[in-house]
Amino acid sequence: MTIAVSLTGITKRFDDVVAVDDVSIDIADGEFFSLLGPSGCGKTTLLRMIAGLEFPTAGTIEIHGEVQGLRPPDKRPVNTVFQSYALFPHMSVTENIGFGLRMKKVSESEIKARVDEVIGLVQLTGMERRRPEQMSGGQQQRVALARALVNKPEVLLLDEPLGALDLKLRQAMQFELKELQQRVGITFVYVTHDQEEALTMSDRIAVMSSGKLLQVAAPEEMYERPANRFVASFIGETNFLRGEVAAPGRVRIEGGIEVGAHTESAPGTAVMLALRPEKMFLAPADADRSAFGPDDTLVDGEVLRKLYMGDHLFYEIRLVGGAVVKVWEQNAPRVLKHDPGAKVIVDWRSEAVTALED
Amino acid sequence: MADLADTTAIAHHERDALVESSRTGFLVASPAYIYLIVFFAIPFLIVIVYSFASRSPTGATRLENWNFDSYIKLFDTVVVQVVSRSVWIALVTTVICLVLAYPFAYYLATRDRRIRNVLLVLVMIPFWSNFLVRTYAWRFILSNEGPVGTAVEWMGFQLNVLFTPTAVIIGLVYGFLPFMILPLYAAIERLDWRLVEAARDLYADGWTAFRNVTLPLTKSDIIAGSLLVFVPSLGAYVTDTILGGAKTEVLGTFIVRQFQAARNWPFGSALSVVLMAVMLAAVLIRTRTGAREV
Amino acid sequence: MTIGLRPKSPLERLLGTNAWLVFFFFYAPIFTLVFFSFNDSNRVGIWGGLSTRWYREMFDNEQVWSAVTNSLLVALISTIVSTVIGTAVAIALDRYRFRGDRTLDGLLYLPIIIPDVTMAVMLLIFFARAFEIIGTIGPRFQLGLTSIILSHIAFNISFVAVVVRARLGQLDPRLEEAARDLYANGWQAFRRVTLPLIMPGVLGGALLALTISLDDVVVTAFVSGPGSTTLPVYVFGLVKRGVSPLINAISTVMLLASITLVLGSLAFQRGTGDSS
Numbered sequence: 001m002t003i004a005v006s007l008t009g010i011t012k013r014f015d016d017v018v019a020v021d022d023v024s025i026d027i028a029d030g031e032f033f034s035l036l037g038p039s040g041c042g043k044t045t046l047l048r049m050i051a052g053l054e055f056p057t058a059g060t061i062e063i064h065g066e067v068q069g070l071r072p073p074d075k076r077p078v079n080t081v082f083q084s085y086a087l088f089p090h091m092s093v094t095e096n097i098g099f100g101l102r103m104k105k106v107s108e109s110e111i112k113a114r115v116d117e118v119i120g121l122v123q124l125t126g127m128e129r130r131r132p133e134q135m136s137g138g139q140q141q142r143v144a145l146a147r148a149l150v151n152k153p154e155v156l157l158l159d160e161p162l163g164a165l166d167l168k169l170r171q172a173m174q175f176e177l178k179e180l181q182q183r184v185g186i187t188f189v190y191v192t193h194d195q196e197e198a199l200t201m202s203d204r205i206a207v208m209s210s211g212k213l214l215q216v217a218a219p220e221e222m223y224e225r226p227a228n229r230f231v232a233s234f235i236g237e238t239n240f241l242r243g244e245v246a247a248p249g250r251v252r253i254e255g256g257i258e259v260g261a262h263t264e265s266a267p268g269t270a271v272m273l274a275l276r277p278e279k280m281f282l283a284p285a286d287a288d289r290s291a292f293g294p295d296d297t298l299v300d301g302e303v304l305r306k307l308y309m310g311d312h313l314f315y316e317i318r319l320v321g322g323a324v325v326k327v328w329e330q331n332a333p334r335v336l337k338h339d340p341g342a343k344v345i346v347d348w349r350s351e352a353v354t355a356l357e358d
Numbered sequence: 359m360a361d362l363a364d365t366t367a368i369a370h371h372e373r374d375a376l377v378e379s380s381r382t383g384f385l386v387a388s389p390a391y392i393y394l395i396v397f398f399a400i401p402f403l404i405v406i407v408y409s410f411a412s413r414s415p416t417g418a419t420r421l422e423n424w425n426f427d428s429y430i431k432l433f434d435t436v437v438v439q440v441v442s443r444s445v446w447i448a449l450v451t452t453v454i455c456l457v458l459a460y461p462f463a464y465y466l467a468t469r470d471r472r473i474r475n476v477l478l479v480l481v482m483i484p485f486w487s488n489f490l491v492r493t494y495a496w497r498f499i500l501s502n503e504g505p506v507g508t509a510v511e512w513m514g515f516q517l518n519v520l521f522t523p524t525a526v527i528i529g530l531v532y533g534f535l536p537f538m539i540l541p542l543y544a545a546i547e548r549l550d551w552r553l554v555e556a557a558r559d560l561y562a563d564g565w566t567a568f569r570n571v572t573l574p575l576t577k578s579d580i581i582a583g584s585l586l587v588f589v590p591s592l593g594a595y596v597t598d599t600i601l602g603g604a605k606t607e608v609l610g611t612f613i614v615r616q617f618q619a620a621r622n623w624p625f626g627s628a629l630s631v632v633l634m635a636v637m638l639a640a641v642l643i644r645t646r647t648g649a650r651e652v
Numbered sequence: 653m654t655i656g657l658r659p660k661s662p663l664e665r666l667l668g669t670n671a672w673l674v675f676f677f678f679y680a681p682i683f684t685l686v687f688f689s690f691n692d693s694n695r696v697g698i699w700g701g702l703s704t705r706w707y708r709e710m711f712d713n714e715q716v717w718s719a720v721t722n723s724l725l726v727a728l729i730s731t732i733v734s735t736v737i738g739t740a741v742a743i744a745l746d747r748y749r750f751r752g753d754r755t756l757d758g759l760l761y762l763p764i765i766i767p768d769v770t771m772a773v774m775l776l777i778f779f780a781r782a783f784e785i786i787g788t789i790g791p792r793f794q795l796g797l798t799s800i801i802l803s804h805i806a807f808n809i810s811f812v813a814v815v816v817r818a819r820l821g822q823l824d825p826r827l828e829e830a831a832r833d834l835y836a837n838g839w840q841a842f843r844r845v846t847l848p849l850i851m852p853g854v855l856g857g858a859l860l861a862l863t864i865s866l867d868d869v870v871v872t873a874f875v876s877g878p879g880s881t882t883l884p885v886y887v888f889g890l891v892k893r894g895v896s897p898l899i900n901a902i903s904t905v906m907l908l909a910s911i912t913l914v915l916g917s918l919a920f921q922r923g924t925g926d927s928s
Contacts, residue, residue: 072832073833079834080833084824086830148834380748380749380750383745383749383753384748386748387740387744389737389740394763397803398759398763401775401777402774404778405770458674461667462674465667480675480678484678486911487682488907490869495682495684497891498681498900501697503697504895532677532678532681590765590768595768595870596869596870599892609769610769617773617776626773630774633769637765637770641762641765
């Protein structure tokens with residue numbers, strides 16, 4: 001497997017602010033790789049360093065094995081789709097798209113051919129002579145995409161390209177982008193703060209916070225086995241239960257209750273259990289406990305709140321021992337509903353729990 | 359500044375890039391820099407130097423016997439009279455302009471977009487017209503031989519407005535009113551009306567909302583506009599020469615006289631220095647109140 | 653936004669009346685001036701019928717023509733030079749940081765607010781002195797068109813710079829980055845993206861410089877010499893002596909020129925889809 005982009009020990013300091021702190025990532029050829037994190041976490045700065053719009057204070061960037069060093073952006077085999085599209089307002093769609101090729105002194109006939117081809121690819125046929133101000137947000141976004149793709153870069157960098165679009169359009173574009181990437185086969189490095197977007201589109205995700213790289217994994221692994229508390233709470237919803245390892249595979253939480261958990265830490269270690277709401281089930285307090293298996297953890301609790309969310313019901317449950325957890329139950333006929341004040345049994349499988357070092 | 363203990367080539371490059379870009383910047387800016395130093399800063403300094411020079415009996419300037427005579431002369435009764443008259447005229451002009459311009463700008467800024475543009479053009483036209491021509495228009499109107507003067511005379515009165523401070527003030531207001539209108543218009547247009555609406559929602563009536571929301575928010579632009587009218591009015595020369603007379607000598611005409619009839623360049627320079635000081639004070643006030651770029 | 657005022661409320665009516673009075677204040681003197689330039693009579697205040705004789709007299713007047721030529725020459729040269737220098741300094745201050753940029757910023761601001769009397773005095777003394785010094789070692793310079801042009805450039809650089817900087821401020825910095833990302837080097841990015849986009853600002857600045865140069869009286873009067881009169885200075889001389897229909901005629905033509913410039917530049921701006 002070829003490595004398209006290799007980042008080693010990248011650090012970026014602005015005066016006394018550390019925007020990116022010792023980040024190392026290898027991005028494979030043809031991969032859809034996302035940089036995910038809240039605003040200010042350094043993901044955009046990292047992207048700009050790959051593009052050559054900024055230079056790292058320390059570390060190396062290699063693209064297909066070639067160290068980029070101090071090369072300016074016009075000498076790098078990468079192109080960027082900017083968050084605000086940055087379309088040239090004084091040029092038409094074709095002129096915008098053909099700009100890079102023109103700079104590389106490609107022949108006019110070839111420029112025309114390639115521009116027409118990519119216009120068809122992003123479904124903008126008929127818009128060739130329009131100016132950016134005459135187009136909708138979604139259309140502008142596609143021009144920005146076409147303008148970058150037409151140059152057949154080795155890596156395509158996208159900086160939150162869907163941020164300015166409304167929800168339905170954004171979801172449609174997510175599918176289109178993913179499909180486009182698979183068809184064209186170019187490596188995409190995609191920056192976003194929207195974890196759903198990252199989960200949907202990526203082959204692998206890198207989560208960043210305050211300049212540090214927290215975890216790199218495929219979407220499923222990142223969701224099921226978050227590496228730390230930040231990732232667990234940033235992606236999806238999580239319940240956190242503080243506890244202490246009692247024995248291999250068993251953790252004691254608040255109230256002296258012992259639960260099964262996925263852990264190899266030594267007894268006595270303080271841990272934080274991460275448990276997702278959709279992996280928990282509710283049963284009435286008088287249900288037959290022998291019906292549950294050995295892998296199930298059963299904890300008694302009381303319903304504090306119930307919210308009707310349409311496709312699911314959101315419950316807030318106070319466990320015996322004091323901890324309060326969120327539970328999601330599917331809104332389906334065979335699933336029992338419980339009212340506030342009801343006494344219930346909260347049930348989950350040990351494999352659903354991740355123990356994180358505290 | 360980036361941590362200079364970093365010895366990687368990249369850090370050096372960044373520092374070099376920073377230096378190189380500052381060198382480029384300096385080069386691109388240098389024609390302007392040099393030009394302004396030669397033809398503005400140096401003349402500025404020369405005037406200050408001249409204010410300490412002495413004057414020969416025939417009126418030539420002697421760059422020796424440096425003294426403070428010119429500055430002492432500033433306290434002569436004549437000078438004090440001229441200066442206070444100038445300040446008074448400039449103040450009255452500024453106040454009248456403010457009183458006329460604010461409601462006008464408010465009206466303009468609250469019109470429909472299309473009417474607004476047309477009205478703006480109508481304001482711009484006098485603004486861009488030659489100042490001299492506009493001042494002459496009033497000379498023409500206020501003149502006793504002109505149409506208005508002749509008509510008034512026919513009715514048995516005398517139009518004796520010309521060559522009085524009133525005429526000068528009229529001329530100055532006429533000339534500088536657009537300078538007050540434009541910043542105020544920009545400020546009111548920029549105003550977030552939701553703030554006024556919020557005030558109304560909280561039981562303030564129209565006038566109270568204006569006094570507590572609109573007025574404070576446009577305060578810095580009021581100051582900007584006022585400075586744009588006051589400072590040039592203080593140095594008014596053309597207006598005073600055309601509309602004023604021997605009895606209404608203002609600072610501007612007084613200074614010019616030192617360089618022509620009176621032949622007292624050091625004294626004229628000292629007066630100019632005073633005017634320059636006022637101008638610099640105005641700049642400081644403006645930067646202190648944080649007004650936006652004109 | 654047309655909010656806040658109930659239609660036809662007494663306040664609204666008051667404001668409207670004030671506005672129309674101000675417009676009347678602006679235009680009545682001008683219209684009177686223009687009207688009486690067609691007065692067929694030697695007595696300024698008494699109407700003697702329509703005539704264009706004063707315009708004919710103006711066209712036949714050599715001094716007027718010489719003044720007009722001088723004005724145009726000075727305006728053209730000083731506008732071109734100050735636009736180039738002013739645009740350059742605006743770009744330099746907008747995107748580079750260098751030693752003394754704060755000072756330059758302040759220095760640029762001074763010519764805008766300085767009263768013209770002060771500027772006139774400054775430059776008069778400067779040229780008088782400079783020519784004296786140069787005269788001892790080389791050619792004898794005199795106050796004339798050269799000193800006028802040099803003076804006009806001195807204050808116009810600032811005006812051009814202000815307008816261009818405003819335009820630069822509105823420019824999205826990402827646009828130049830996008831050009832670099834698309835294989836344009838620094839100079840190409842500037843030439844193909846930045847420059848076309850600030851061009852309306854540059855032209856606006858040039859127009860402002862042109863108008864100010866054509867308008868200038870005091871500074872020009874001080875630093876000009878015999879034979880180098882510009883139109884405003886010539887008219888100023890006439891006005892000092894009194895009122896006359898000839899002046900009305902010249903004024904009307906000057907007004908016409910200003911209006912044409914304003915409307916022309918507006919039409920141009922509308923054409924490039926810009927807002928001032």
